[in-house]
Amino acid sequence: MKxxxxxxxxxxxxxxxxxxAYAEKLDDKVLLSYFDDxxxxxxxxxxxxxxxxxxxxxxxESFLDKTKIVPAGSISLYAASRTYPSGDFLFYxxxxxxxMYGIADRIQPRKVFVMLGLNDPVAVKIDKAxxxxxDIIHKMNETVPDAEVCFISETPVTENFDSEKKxxxxxxxxxxxxxxxxxxxxxxxxxxxxxxxxxxxxxNFLKLDYSNDKVxxxxxxxxxxLLQALKDYVQEQYDLGLWSPGAAETEPAPAETTAE
Amino acid sequence: MAKRILALxxxxxxxxxxxxxxxTSDPLLEKALRISKDSTELIKMSEDDIIDIIxxxxxxxxxxxxxxxxxxxxxxxxxxxxxxxxxxxxxVVSRLESYREQRMxxxxxxxxLAYRALSESEVLQDSLLIVLSVGSPDPxxxxxxLQEG
Numbered sequence: 001m002k003x004x005x006x007x008x009x010x011x012x013x014x015x016x017x018x019x020x021a022y023a024e025k026l027d028d029k030v031l032l033s034y035f036d037d038x039x040x041x042x043x044x045x046x047x048x049x050x051x052x053x054x055x056x057x058x059x060x061e062s063f064l065d066k067t068k069i070v071p072a073g074s075i076s077l078y079a080a081s082r083t084y085p086s087g088d089f090l091f092y093x094x095x096x097x098x099x100m101y102g103i104a105d106r107i108q109p110r111k112v113f114v115m116l117g118l119n120d121p122v123a124v125k126i127d128k129a130x131x132x133x134x135d136i137i138h139k140m141n142e143t144v145p146d147a148e149v150c151f152i153s154e155t156p157v158t159e160n161f162d163s164e165k166k167x168x169x170x171x172x173x174x175x176x177x178x179x180x181x182x183x184x185x186x187x188x189x190x191x192x193x194x195x196x197x198x199x200x201x202x203x204n205f206l207k208l209d210y211s212n213d214k215v216x217x218x219x220x221x222x223x224x225x226l227l228q229a230l231k232d233y234v235q236e237q238y239d240l241g242l243w244s245p246g247a248a249e250t251e252p253a254p255a256e257t258t259a260e
Numbered sequence: 261m262a263k264r265i266l267a268l269x270x271x272x273x274x275x276x277x278x279x280x281x282x283x284t285s286d287p288l289l290e291k292a293l294r295i296s297k298d299s300t301e302l303i304k305m306s307e308d309d310i311i312d313i314i315x316x317x318x319x320x321x322x323x324x325x326x327x328x329x330x331x332x333x334x335x336x337x338x339x340x341x342x343x344x345x346x347x348x349x350x351x352v353v354s355r356l357e358s359y360r361e362q363r364m365x366x367x368x369x370x371x372x373l374a375y376r377a378l379s380e381s382e383v384l385q386d387s388l389l390i391v392l393s394v395g396s397p398d399p400x401x402x403x404x405x406l407q408e409g
Contacts, residue, residue, distance in 0.1 A: 044332065044333075044370065044371075047332045048331075048332050048333075051303065051328065051330060051331075051332050052330075054303050054305060054309075054328070055303050055330060057306075058303060058304060068312070070312070072366060073332070073363075073366035073367060073370060073371070074365075074366045074367070074369075074370045075366075092313075092315075092359070092362045093312060093315075094311060094312060094315045095314065095315015095316065095355045095358060095359070096315065097362070212331065212333070213333070217333070220330070
């Protein structure tokens with residue numbers, strides 16, 4: 001009997017391990033095709049990430065060449081959530097100030113990624129920030145109903161953030177915000193991409209090597225880690241059967257419209 | 261034999277044409293890379309970036325170079341365009357000024373170095389040639405870029 005139990009246990013273990021051991025590791029180009037016809041909004045961190053991507057494009061023109069990254073330095077989640085352009089911090093696209101929705105309407109992307117919140121800062125006003133997240137999801141769904149809306153988790157901060165920004169325990173609050181951001185996305189039919197864990201050190205703060213200002217902005221190494229975290233997310237989606245390569249190519253890419 | 265010689269000549273012509281195209285297709289880019297003292301640290305931006313970021317459509321210029329520094333907090337940029345005609349030149353100048361103002365709004369109280377560099381910069385024009393140089397290590401860069409040849 002004991003022997004039989006051992007054999008069954010062995011088979012169960014084997015059947016569990018084998019699919020993982022032989023799970024297909026997708027090539028980088030295939031993984032990045034997930035972002036084809038995507039529109040990525042962000043603040044200064046995304047501006048820096050775009051520059052990092054531009055740097056890679058110097059030797060590989062095809063790198064994320066079907067992805068539009070539209071950053072606006074200093075923009076807050078709140079300012080970005082509004083449906084009218086006003087104030088200083090707005091997205092600037094094709095020579096004019098536009099809202100996220102205006103840009104999405106022109107581009108008609110298949111996926112809309114949003115990485116905003118550093119400039120609010122969201123972790124000291126979690127409830128309000130999540131209401132802006134809901135606004136963005138709903139307004140984006142109205143603007144581009146066929147597009148998937150995906151929120152990228154807030155990037156961690158270094159230990160220096162508290163003294164620099166005169167706040168207390170910001171990273172702990174940020175962890176809570178990211179947890180609730182995931183729940184908010186799930187509740188409202190949006191996706192959540194967790195990249196925060198990939199940027200943290202053992203002390204739960206942003207790794208110092210990953211920050212160029214040693215506070216919150218990402219260095220080249222940090223941007224490389226962010227890129228890897230995005231690829232890991234796609235691989236995970238593939239492993240879970242939630243995405244397959246070529247899915248984006250089954251339909252022709254929509255042409256950019258000039259309508260306002 | 262004659263056919264082989266003809267094929268060889270055609271191939272040579274093609275090679276010569278493609279080589280000469282390589283050396284003359286990007287004169288403003290070549291000029292910008294030659295003049296800027298930090299050219300090895302700059303990233304070449306695409307025509308799509310000129311449209312998306314600055315808002316100038318390709319029909320308004322015949323040639324361009326758009327280079328940026330790797331660190332966005334420093335604000336280093338070099339943009340040089342040759343406008344299609346005088347009307348296009350007016351639009352190019354206006355779009356570059358709007359872009360510069362927008363960058364100043366975004367960097368004020370945020371990226372001190374970038375804001376200062378933008379504040380000290382200006383859009384310069386000589387006939388159809390238009391330049392915006394920001395944060396160059398060489399203060400003479402904008403004027404050198406405007407000089408033809």
